Amino acid sequence: MALRNRKCNIVVDSCCDLPLDLVESLDVDILNFPFIMDDGEHLDDLGKSMTAHEFYERLRKGEESKTAQIPLPRITEVFERAVQTGMPTVFLCFSSGLSGTFETIQTVLETTRAKYPEAELYVVDTLLASLAEGLLVIEAVRQCDRGLTAKELVAWAEEARWFVNPYFTLADLETLRRGGRIPDMAAFAGAKLDIKPILTIDLDGRLAFCGAARGRKKSLKHLLQLYDERAFKTAQNTVILASADASKELQDLEEKILALSTSAAVWTASIGPVIGSHVGPDMLAMVFWGPDRREDISITDRIANAVGERSEAFKARFSGKHKEK
Numbered sequence: 001m002a003l004r005n006r007k008c009n010i011v012v013d014s015c016c017d018l019p020l021d022l023v024e025s026l027d028v029d030i031l032n033f034p035f036i037m038d039d040g041e042h043l044d045d046l047g048k049s050m051t052a053h054e055f056y057e058r059l060r061k062g063e064e065s066k067t068a069q070i071p072l073p074r075i076t077e078v079f080e081r082a083v084q085t086g087m088p089t090v091f092l093c094f095s096s097g098l099s100g101t102f103e104t105i106q107t108v109l110e111t112t113r114a115k116y117p118e119a120e121l122y123v124v125d126t127l128l129a130s131l132a133e134g135l136l137v138i139e140a141v142r143q144c145d146r147g148l149t150a151k152e153l154v155a156w157a158e159e160a161r162w163f164v165n166p167y168f169t170l171a172d173l174e175t176l177r178r179g180g181r182i183p184d185m186a187a188f189a190g191a192k193l194d195i196k197p198i199l200t201i202d203l204d205g206r207l208a209f210c211g212a213a214r215g216r217k218k219s220l221k222h223l224l225q226l227y228d229e230r231a232f233k234t235a236q237n238t239v240i241l242a243s244a245d246a247s248k249e250l251q252d253l254e255e256k257i258l259a260l261s262t263s264a265a266v267w268t269a270s271i272g273p274v275i276g277s278h279v280g281p282d283m284l285a286m287v288f289w290g291p292d293r294r295e296d297i298s299i300t301d302r303i304a305n306a307v308g309e310r311s312e313a314f315k316a317r318f319s320g321k322h323k324e325k
Contacts, residue, residue, distance in 0.1 A: 008150035011091040016134040017272040020046040026141045033274045036066045052270035056245035056281040065277040069101045079112040088120035088150030096125045097205030124157045127205030130275045131240045131287045132166035165290035169219040171282035230290040233261040244271040244283040
């Protein structure tokens with residue numbers, strides 16, 4: 001658990017994909033996701049026991065990797081340790097839209113609260129994944145170091161997550177097909193046409209298509225265009241670029257980002273094995289602070305949201321009047 005002079009502890013999970021030395025410097029506790037390959041189960045320990053290159057080389061040679069939730073005993077252990085510190089604790093969790101781990105953590109949280117009613121424990125569904133989750137973690141630690149309480153940090157994270165802008169492109173559609181995220185015919189047609197998908201994470205924390213390009217070069221150009229259009233180009237804007245073992249293209253992307261925004265703080269990282277199991281080798285990702293993604297929803301979705309809000313308001317008013325009678 002964190003030992004800095006903070007008002008709360010922070011727990012994160014390995015799907016944040018941040019480099020190990022950085023996570024250690026942040027002074028946070030970490031829960032490691034497991035993944036299973038031909039030689040058995042491994043822990044995603046941020047590259048300590050298996051480098052990104054080794055993992056993706058195994059995938060390139062035809063080996064498959066499967067993922068699983070964090071074991072319940074490990075989650076319980078971390079919450080128990082959090083209670084023993086006597087400090088309020090906030091867990092920033094991998095998107096519930098991509099894993100059932102959030103629900104498991106919520107169950108453990110309620111059990112721990114029942115056992116230790118005086119403990120101040122919180123879980124935030126970041127609705128983000130990989131370095132998008134990592135970007136939120138980095139800034140959350142900074143906010144914590146500035147003096148935010150646990151409740152304040154929860155409120156900050158639940159608002160800040162909408163301003164994390166994540167975009168990435170894949171080498172092909174095969175991994176998404178195997179994972180059941182797109183139909184076989186779509187993957188087949190995409191391969192024939194050399195279609196490279198551009199994806200993001202939607203407001204429900206799930207993968208979402210936001211474009212496509214013919215060929216790798218055009219897909220990278222599309223990423224740069226998204227950055228140019230949406231990124232807050234200030235010295236305070238941390239930009240994280242990451243790849244699934246595509247170091248040369250990652251370096252090229254970094255140079256072009258710096259050409260567009262010389263004041264931005266650009267970091268590079270590797271996509272970890274849990275995320276990598278679902279996207280395959282050669283994925284390229286770009287994450288930065290930008291406009292509120294809630295403003296990107298379609299006009300029809302905005303209408304639906306507005307109708308829902310009015311309906312709830314009507315129910316509340318009706319219920320109030322009914323009770324007065």
